[in-house]
Amino acid sequence: MNNSDTIKMLHRRLVAVEKRVVRMITPGVVAQVQAEPYAVKANLAPHGEPEQLTDWLPVSQHRTASDMRTFMPVGVGTHGLLIAANGEMNAGFFVAGFCGATTPPAVDIEKRTHVAKIEMDGVYMTINKNENTIDITAVKGVTITGPLRVNGKITAADDVEILDGVTLKTHKHPQNNGNDFGGGAITGVAQ
Numbered sequence: 001m002n003n004s005d006t007i008k009m010l011h012r013r014l015v016a017v018e019k020r021v022v023r024m025i026t027p028g029v030v031a032q033v034q035a036e037p038y039a040v041k042a043n044l045a046p047h048g049e050p051e052q053l054t055d056w057l058p059v060s061q062h063r064t065a066s067d068m069r070t071f072m073p074v075g076v077g078t079h080g081l082l083i084a085a086n087g088e089m090n091a092g093f094f095v096a097g098f099c100g101a102t103t104p105p106a107v108d109i110e111k112r113t114h115v116a117k118i119e120m121d122g123v124y125m126t127i128n129k130n131e132n133t134i135d136i137t138a139v140k141g142v143t144i145t146g147p148l149r150v151n152g153k154i155t156a157a158d159d160v161e162i163l164d165g166v167t168l169k170t171h172k173h174p175q176n177n178g179n180d181f182g183g184g185a186i187t188g189v190a191q
Helices: 003-022
Strands: 025-034 039-043 079-083 093-096 115-120 123-128 133-138 161-163
Touching: 025 093, 039 093
Parallel strands: none
Antiparallel strands: 025 039, 025 079, 079 093, 115 123, 123 133
């Protein structure tokens, strides 16, 4: 091998190494989500054509504290980074969930509040550590399976339906034999 061939070979290797280094950390956008096993395909050319999709990649999940684990599935359009230790894009993993203009943070960063906020498909849950509150909004309702224990006052913004149209404000007490106190009366709002 002469000097010219050696220089050409070294140049080709250097170009290959440069390409791998460039691909070690690559911005992208989630293009597809797979539930089982949980993985994503990322588009690494979200603003250009043609689309450059990865293979199915594992997605990092954040663990916020030793006593709290969260699983927050990402959706199509979520921005993130492909981390590929050796530059092999299909052998890396995707770190998703960066805040930006289209995906603002859950809280006002300036207030420095300790708030966990989950929003997806009509379900909103906010855990505010500073105020010791949990707020849940579910467009289709909340189902609790198992015993429910409440230590404290229950406040309802509206009447509460117990079962099949029977509410706390309008339910009737049946007349029982031997019980002449209010049988059959409609219960109204407490005075």
